[in-house]
Amino acid sequence: QKEVEQDPGPLSVPEGAIVSLNCTYSNSAFQYFMWYRQYSRKGPELLMYTYSSGNKEDGRFTAQVDKSSKYISLFIRDSQPSDSATYLCAMSGNTGGFKTIFGAGTRLFVKA
Amino acid sequence: GAVVSQHPSWVICKSGTSVKIECRSLDFQATTMFWYRQFPKQSLMLMATSNEGSKATYEQGVEKDKFLINHASLTLSTLTVTSAHPEDSSFYICSASGRNPSVDTDTQYFGPGTRLTVL
Secondary structure, three states: OOOEEOOOOOEEEEOOOOEEEEEEEOOOOEEEEEEEEEOOOOOOEEEEEEEOOEEEEEOOEEEEEEOOOOEEEEEEOOOOHHHOEEEEEEEEEOOOOOOOEEOOOEEEEEEO | OOOEEEEOOEEEEOOOOOEEEEEEEOOOEEEEEEEEEEOOOOOOEEEEEEEOOOOOEEOOOOOOOOEEEEEEEOOEEEEEEOOOOHHHOEEEEEEEEEEOOOOOOOOOEEOOOEEEEEO
8 A cells, every 4th residue: 555645637627616636645644744736847836735634725725634534635726727737745744854755646637 | 935946957968978967945955855756647756865964865776876966065966867878768856845934844845857868
């Protein structure tokens, strides 16, 4: 079993739809949860960063962490064609010399 | 804040030559830098982790004599692909984490990547 599971997609939605992206994980030591967006042939860009459980909102993006279920989500409201990219979840523990584990990434296509 | 640059962004070289890729943190001190490799439509594969002034820690299966990593300062790390071969063609991405009041210390900030093509 992988430490982090993420459906690679592709996920195709119409413009304006609400997008839900998810990851599950197995290591209960993870405390820091991130979502990155990566456009084709570019480096990943940090979108959201959450510590422990709870919700965090930033504009059209909402990140949710449910540590009891070992499940994290990223919601994108009013999706735009410019949101078309690969979204990577990532997580790490709070021990020294942490190692971040990345999901495989979900490819999202938002159709105009 | 938290800007990471890479140079070059794109390089083509002949088989058997060596290529050096630079990764710089522009506005924070990068206590740790990471090097990843990414094949088309695949996720990031961690190659090695380096702390400033220390030898890099390589992931299993990564040849340390082929992929030389140097982290000589808090703002610069280099990856040298020695005796490159066509199978080394890939997208190489660095990331950095570190200390700065505006930087989350447990988050990695990524560079834009370097596309290496070995002929």
